[in-house]
Amino acid sequence: MATTAGPTPSDPVTAQRPTTVMDPTATVSTASGVKLTAHNQYKASRLLSTDLPTDPLPLFRSWLAQALNPSPESGLPKVREPEAMALSTATASGIPSARVVLLKEVDSQGFVFFTNYNSRKGLELIANPYAALAFYWRESSRQIRVVGRAEKVSRAESEAYFATRPRGSQLGAWASTQSSDIDEDALPEHVAAAEARFEGKDVPCPDHWGGFRIVPFEVEFWAGQPSRLHDRFRFSRPEAAGPGGEWAVSRLSP
Numbered sequence: 384m385a386t387t388a389g390p391t392p393s394d395p396v397t398a399q400r401p402t403t404v405m406d407p408t409a410t411v412s413t414a415s416g417v418k419l420t421a422h423n424q425y426k427a428s429r430l431l432s433t434d435l436p437t438d439p440l441p442l443f444r445s446w447l448a449q450a451l452n453p454s455p456e457s458g459l460p461k462v463r464e465p466e467a468m469a470l471s472t473a474t475a476s477g478i479p480s481a482r483v484v485l486l487k488e489v490d491s492q493g494f495v496f497f498t499n500y501n502s503r504k505g506l507e508l509i510a511n512p513y514a515a516l517a518f519y520w521r522e523s524s525r526q527i528r529v530v531g532r533a534e535k536v537s538r539a540e541s542e543a544y545f546a547t548r549p550r551g552s553q554l555g556a557w558a559s560t561q562s563s564d565i566d567e568d569a570l571p572e573h574v575a576a577a578e579a580r581f582e583g584k585d586v587p588c589p590d591h592w593g594g595f596r597i598v599p600f601e602v603e604f605w606a607g608q609p610s611r612l613h614d615r616f617r618f619s620r621p622e623a624a625g626p627g628g629e630w631a632v633s634r635l636s637p
């Protein structure tokens with residue numbers, strides 16, 4: 384996959400290495416609200432059809448590796464917390480909600496994160512497995528969008544990951560009935576109860592806690608370009624084909 388930028392030195396936006404150029408124009412507050420007047424410019428490395436593999440997951444892994452640990456010769460910037468992703472779910476009747484979660488693994492099947500299965504997102508994914516993810520990497524002016532079907536990861540995978548978490552987070556998973564209403568003082572009491580329960584012992588993975596894997600049937604790679612003329616490629620495969628399905632790729636208008 385090529386990531387060369389081909390800068391034009393005379394142009395202040397394209398002259399630099401991939402990044403997002405923040406417009407210093409002030410945000411203006413008005414009596415009725417806030418108007419955002421900045422016109423930021425996006426400039427990623429170009430993404431061309433000749434750069435694309437036949438499967439989007441290796442491309443995602445390559446972009447993620449570059450974001451986490453760019454090689455000096457690539458000229459790419461390090462991205463802060465590139466694993467943070469917006470996760471959209473919807474109720475069985477289609478009402479959407481979104482929140483940020485952390486990607487913990489990209490395997491050959493899809494994108495894995497961990498959560499409380501009884502949380503709002505957990506219950507929504509169980510009632511309606513369709514989900515969308517969006518990553519925005521400001522430092523490299525890249526975005527990746529995913530649409531897919533959620534499945535629970537195996538119990539063994541959840542337990543193995545849970546065992547790697549700091550003890551405080553493990554106790555927190557027992558103490559928090561995530562997304563339910565809670566009294567102001569209740570959380571420290573629940574944490575203290577979990578601490579007492581597991582004193583001197585390993586903290587096991589609660590049954591209500593574990594991973595979801597989003598198995599994609601659409602993955603889009605977006606590379607910001609000046610004047611909003613971005614490079615976009617969408618990989619798609621029939622949903623029913625599952626992880627073995629063949630991907631088709633199309634370039635999308637910015």
Ligand SMILES: Cc1cc2nc3c(=O)[nH]c(=O)nc-3n(C[C@H](O)[C@H](O)[C@H](O)COP(=O)(O)O)c2cc1C
Nearest residue numbers: 467482483484485496497498499502503504505562
């Ligand atoms: C950077 C960041 C990372 C987060 N990572 C997770 C995560 O991996 N799993 C999780 O359950 N919640 C995570 N959260 C909290 C969620 O955004 C959300 O508040 C919580 O899961 C409850 O969402 P829900 O009520 O829609 O289920 C994270 C929040 C932020 C800002």
